[in-house]
Amino acid sequence: MSSPVKKEQLQEVDRSLYDFKDAVHPSYETDAGLTPEIVEQISREKGDPAWMRDFRLKSLEIYNKLSVPDWGPPLDGLNMKDIVTYVRPDTPMRGKWSEVPKDIKNTFERLGIPEAERKSLAGVGAQYDSEVVYHNVRKEVAEQGVVYTDMESALKGDYADMVRDRFMKLVPPTDHKFAALHGAVWSGGSFVYVPPKVSVEIPLQSYFRLNAPGAGQFEHTLIIVDKGAYLHFIEGCSAPKYNIANLHAGCVELYVAEGARLRYSTIENWSKNMYNLNTKRALVEKDGIMEWVSGSFGSHTSYLYPMTILKGENSRMEFTGITFAGQGQQLDTGAKVVHAAPHTSSHINTKSISKDGGECTYRSAVTIQKNAVESKSSVSCESLMLDSRSRSDTIPAMDIRNDDSDVGHEAKIGRISDDAVFYLMSRGISEEDARAMIVSGFAEPIAKELPVEYAVEMNNLIKLEMDNKL
Numbered sequence: 001m002s003s004p005v006k007k008e009q010l011q012e013v014d015r016s017l018y019d020f021k022d023a024v025h026p027s028y029e030t031d032a033g034l035t036p037e038i039v040e041q042i043s044r045e046k047g048d049p050a051w052m053r054d055f056r057l058k059s060l061e062i063y064n065k066l067s068v069p070d071w072g073p074p075l076d077g078l079n080m081k082d083i084v085t086y087v088r089p090d091t092p093m094r095g096k097w098s099e100v101p102k103d104i105k106n107t108f109e110r111l112g113i114p115e116a117e118r119k120s121l122a123g124v125g126a127q128y129d130s131e132v133v134y135h136n137v138r139k140e141v142a143e144q145g146v147v148y149t150d151m152e153s154a155l156k157g158d159y160a161d162m163v164r165d166r167f168m169k170l171v172p173p174t175d176h177k178f179a180a181l182h183g184a185v186w187s188g189g190s191f192v193y194v195p196p197k198v199s200v201e202i203p204l205q206s207y208f209r210l211n212a213p214g215a216g217q218f219e220h221t222l223i224i225v226d227k228g229a230y231l232h233f234i235e236g237c238s239a240p241k242y243n244i245a246n247l248h249a250g251c252v253e254l255y256v257a258e259g260a261r262l263r264y265s266t267i268e269n270w271s272k273n274m275y276n277l278n279t280k281r282a283l284v285e286k287d288g289i290m291e292w293v294s295g296s297f298g299s300h301t302s303y304l305y306p307m308t309i310l311k312g313e314n315s316r317m318e319f320t321g322i323t324f325a326g327q328g329q330q331l332d333t334g335a336k337v338v339h340a341a342p343h344t345s346s347h348i349n350t351k352s353i354s355k356d357g358g359e360c361t362y363r364s365a366v367t368i369q370k371n372a373v374e375s376k377s378s379v380s381c382e383s384l385m386l387d388s389r390s391r392s393d394t395i396p397a398m399d400i401r402n403d404d405s406d407v408g409h410e411a412k413i414g415r416i417s418d419d420a421v422f423y424l425m426s427r428g429i430s431e432e433d434a435r436a437m438i439v440s441g442f443a444e445p446i447a448k449e450l451p452v453e454y455a456v457e458m459n460n461l462i463k464l465e466m467d468n469k470l
Contacts, residue, residue: 021211021240022103022104022107022211025090026087026088026089026090026129026212027088027089027090027091028045028086028087028088029084029086029087029088029212029215030042030084030085030086031084032081032082032083032084032214033080033081033082033083034060034063034080034081034083034085034181034184034185036057036060038085038086038185039056039057039060039184039185040053040056040057041086042056042085042086042185042187043056045086045088046152046187047156048155049155049156049160051164052155055167055168055183056183056184056185056186057184058173058183059173059180059181059182059183059184060180060184062173062174062180062183063173063177063180063181063183063184066174066176066177066180067177068177069176069177069303072303072332072361072363073301073302073303073330073332073359073361074301074330075275075301077245077275077300077301078245078247078275078301079245080181082214082244082245083214083215083216083245083246083247084212084214084215084216085185085215085216085218086130086185086187087129087130087212087215088129088130088131089101089104089128089129089130089131089133091104091133093131093132093133093134093135093150093153094133094134094135095134095135095136096136097114097134097136100126100133100134101133104128104133107128107209107211108126108128108134108207108209111207111209111236111238113126113205113207116205117136117205120202120203121202121203121204121205121234122137122138122141122146122148122200122201122202122203122204123135123136123137123138123141123148123204123205124136124204124205124206124207125148125150125190125204125205125206125207126206126207126209127188127189127206127207127208127209127217127219128209128211129209129210129211129212129215129217130187130188130215130217130218131187131188132150132151132152132188132189132190135148135149135150135153135190137149137204141200144195144198144200145195145198146192146193146194146195146198146200147159147191147192147193148190148191148192148204149190149191150188150189150190150191151163151186151188151189151190151191151219151220151221151222152188153191154191154222155167159191159193162193162224163191163222166222166224166253166255167220167222167253168182168183168251168253169253170253170254170255170281170282170283170309171251171253171279171281175279176279178249178277178279178303179251179279181218181249182218182220182249182250182251182279185216185218186218186219186220186251187218187219188208188217188218188219188220189206189219189220189221189222189250189251190206190219190221190222190223191221191222191223192204192222192223192224192225192231192233193223193224193226194224194225194226194229194230194231194260195226195229196226196227196228196229196257197227197228197229198226198229198230199229199230200229200230200231200232202232203232203233203234203265204231204232204233204234205233205234205235205236206219206221206233206234206235206236207235207236207237208235208236208237208238208250209237209238209239210237210238210239210246210248210274211239211240213242213243213244213246214242214244214245214246215246215247216246216247216248216249217239217246217247217248217249217250218248218249218250218251219250219251220250220251220252220253221235221250221251221252221253222253223252223253223254223255223262223264224255224257225254225255225256225257225260225261225262226257226260227257227258227259227260228257228258228259228260229257229260229261230260230261230262231261231262231263232262232263232265233262233263233264233265234265234266235252235264235265235266235267236266236267236269237267237268237269237270238269238270238271238298239270239271239274240271241271241272241273242271242273243273244273245273245274245275245300246270246271246273246274246275247274247275247277248270248274248275248276248277248278248299249277249278249279250278250279251278251279251280252264252278252279252280252281252306253281253282254280254281254282254283254290255282255283256282256283256284256285256288256289256290256315257285257288258285258286258287258288258312259286259287259288260285260288260289261288261289261290261291262282262288262289262290262291263291263293264280264282264290264291264292264293265292265293265294265449265450266292266293266294266295267295267297267450267458267461268294268295268296268297268298268299268302268304269297269298269461270297270298270299271298271299272298272299272300272326272328272329273300274298274299274300275299275300275301276296276298276299276301276302276303276304277302277303278302278303278304280292280304280306280307281306281307281308281309282306282307282308282309282317283309283311284308284309284310284311284312284315284316284317285311285312285315286312286313286314286315286341287312287313287314287315288312288315288316289315289316289317289318290308290315290316290317290318291317291318291319291320292306292308292317292318292319292320292321292335293320293321293446293449293450294306294319294320294321294322294333295321295322295323295446295450295458295461296321296322296323296324296331296333297323297324297458297461298329299329299331300328300329300330301329301330301331301332302323302330302331302332302333303332303333304331304332304333304334305333305334305335305336305363305364305365306319306335306336307335307336307337307338308335308336308337308338308346309337309338309340310337310338310339310340310341310344310345310346310372310375311340311341312341312344313341313342313343313344314341314343314344315341315344316344316345316346317337317345317346317347318346318347318348318349319335319337319346319347319348319349319350320349320350320445320446320449321333321335321349321350321351321446322350322351322352322353322443322446322458323350323351323352323353323360323362324352324353324354324358324360324461324462325352325353325354325355325358325359325360325390326354326355326356326358327355327356327357327358328357328358329358329359330358330359330361331352331358331359331360331361332361332363333350333352333360333361333362333363334350334361334362334363334364334365334381334395335348335350335364336364336365336366336367337365337366337367337377338367338369339366339367339368339369339372339375339377339405340369340371340372341371341372342371342372342373342374342375343373343374343375344372344375344376345375345376345377346366346376346377346378347377347378347379347380348364348366348377348378348379348380348381349380349381349445350362350364350380350381350382351381351382351383351384351442351443351445351446352381352382352383352384352392353383353384353385353386353439353442353443353462354383354384354385354386354390354391354392355385355386355387355390355466356386356387356389356390357387357389357390357391358390358391359390359391359392359393360383360390360391360392360393361392361393361394361395362381362383362392362393362394362395362396362411363395363396363397364379364381364395364396364397365396365397365398365399366379366396366397366398366399366400366407367398367399367400367401368399368400368401368402368405368407369401369402370401370402371402372401372402372405373402373404373405374404374405375405375406376405376406376407377405377406377407377408378407378408378409378410379396379408379409379410380409380410380411381394381396381410381411381412382411382412382413382442383411383412383413383414384414384415384416384439384442385413385414385415385416386415386416386435386439387415388415392413394411394413396409396411416435416438416439417438420434420438421434421435421438424437424438432466435466436462436463436466439462439466440459440462443458443459443462446458447459
């Protein structure tokens, strides 16, 4: 998130805001590759309880049995033998910003993290490579009983049983190959628990920065919003560009209890050597509300389809997302929802932009189970291609098992209008600015759903893409 000073830098379309690199001096890192010995090393270094060590090794077994997906963008450039799965920075987690090592602190300050925390956040977690280096929550929020800490502390502390009961239960390692990989080598991430009827009025944020070349980042986020409670959680991430592949295979599990509401906003801004194979899933109980706001920028290849299970009667979900693919990028994104109870509702609204040969694929899956009577689902996806070299595909899937639900799907794919560009040019606007203006207008409905700082960042990421500076 950006401070006012950083906003000026963004508006100057300066990629250096994200692309700077620190000297790599980890206190510990595993060898590249993925073996039982490496998984055991990670578990030992992190002081896992015995059940977690066993879970990691079982996940590795599952990983070795599963195949790489054969239906999405190619993953030929990703070789796990070359990926370092654990890189521990040269500092323990700190609760005071002043105690974070200077070089790491400077990294996050350039990204505007501490400034944003002081101004508009109830708490911040900052992860650098494989470990959280800073975590803090406002005193008044903690006094409400809100727990916001790193996953490792939660795994061993007062909430250990809560973690064990839910860890990778929504996203089991058997779900797909990269979920199994995550189960084997996960590290870092955040744990949040909001007690019943507590409303956290200002957002919490976690920011993930991957600095080491050739490394993977596998943070795990577990959020439980108890009955009648409310939380807005923001997630941001970035990495500098290297000439070798980096990998992000995080996992997000969200539990929304009866009558609770969770809003989960993300801007993913990975460098273009990144394979982003992230998995996010939410379970919503009776009368609960799940809201997703998602911006997918950067990465070489992305597979990202946040999923919601509407388990309780009258539960509902809204997903709002935008994807921007430029030269050399294949971003395969979308959303999934399962209606598993009566009178549930969902609305998916996505937009994608592709230019300079970039490829966007929208992939959705709507399932309405037999018992989910009188449910409603609507899907709207719009794709804008800025040139003839770019590509956009829409692949919706719907599985409807009863006769009295209401399901709709709308898709629009088109190129930027020459008439609109000509009209704006006739008003004295340059062609470049006219195209940027049309794209910004296309993305505006998504920006309106984001916190203002993130909307500014999203708009400037679009400017960077339009100027070929990402």
